[in-house]
Amino acid sequence: MKIFPFFSVLLLTFGLSGCILSDKEDSFIWPEILESECIFENNQDLNCSSYLDGFDVPHMSASHPDKDEIWIIDLNGLIQSWDGYSLFTISNLSFLISNCHIEQGLLGFAFDENFNSSNQVLLSYIEKGPCDEENEANLILASAKIGNSGILNISSIKILREIYQPYRNHNGGYLQSIGGNQYLWGIGDGGGSNDPDSNAQDNSTPLGTIQLFSFINNEIYSVLEKTNSDPYILHNGLRNPWRFDLDINNRLWVTDVGQSCWEEINLLSINKSANLGWSEREGLHKFHSNGYTNENGTCYDDDDAPLVNDDFTDPVATYLHEGGNCSITGGFWMDWGPKSLQDGYLYGDFCSGSIWILREIEGTWTDEYIGSFKGMIVGFGRGLSDDILIFTWDGIIYSLD
Secondary structure, eight states, X not given: OOOOOOOTHHHXXXXXXXXXXXXXXXXXXXXXXXXXXXXEEESSSOOEEEEEOOOSSEEEEEEOSSSSOEEXXXXXXXXXXXXXXXXXXXXXXXXXXXOSSTTOSEEEEEEOTTHHHHOEEEEEEEBOOOSSSSOOOOEEEEEEEEOTTSSEEEEEEEEEEEEOOSSSSOOEEEEEEEETTEEEEEEOOOSSTTOTTOGGGOTTSOTTEEEEEEEETTEEEEOSOOSSSOXXXXXXXXXXXXXXXXXXXXXXXXXXXXXXXXXXXXXEESSSOEEOOTTTEETTEEOOTTOSBOTTSOBOOOXXXXXXXXXXXXXXXXXXXXXXXXXXXXXXXXXXXXXGGOSSEEEEETTTOEEEEEEEETTEEEEEEEEEESSOEEEXXXXXXXXXXXXXXXXXXXXXX
């Protein structure tokens, strides 16, 4: 993969281990937020323009089932709708969620597949908890009802499931509908460097997994038939699955954030479970807690790759922490948007702002560098006109079309 350098100051600002901060919960330091600009250096016919601003940390959007509007989700708990003319506040859940750590907050959202009759939505968030002691805030899956006024009815919020979080980072939390009243829910390994409790390889815990459940009549149910593990686990061996997406063939694209040196993209089935290998390996490599670094502290391609293990499912693409790269941000399978970006998986890097498209060419998954955006990318979205939205850490949303 061709890697393009970006903000060199990032390397000074962050001691990044693929999760934005130190994993030590008792002494983390909020990093500096770098100002984004609508600059996209590329070799494609793509234009960058400002879309919306004034947010805290917007990170995802959801298309309304029957209205020409998108709902924008902010880590601070704010949900707003945008119809191309005005923003309307659906709810402010800041009283309910924790923002003690920059990886906490309102993490996921999905419309009920029967929204037209139920007016229900699903929420994924870190519950409120104290910030000055060990983590006491867990990951919550909840439902809520949208009232006739279009505002979320706070009294209707119902907790459906609670996942214990030993640390404040690596929460995952993304939600996605896959049809048939079924949903996927990404869960991080629970935080702390090196997966200290080996959660990702322990199927008795939901940590480090992608969960599959059905949501019917305001209750969740297991879909899988399992007796010797968590019955909701579809995939395990993950560190922090921040984003995933289904393609037109119902294949699941999962970006898993790395720790020491490697970021990875996985192509999985929604019908067959897979173990992605964390924390025995990172990417295709045997995991080393001190990283794969030379005497200068630089990541390099170690000699023991690939780590062959028939129990693990290999990623289809990986890239190193080099050229300013630090943490992968997925991503969509592009069967929409600019024609030059269709028929591939779009993803980027949080630190470098680099964006790629991954396509299958003659049976091999091959990445193409699309360009570098001058900003810290926390998520991608789909705009009202099928433009690609870029959500940035300094609270601005940009559009590529």
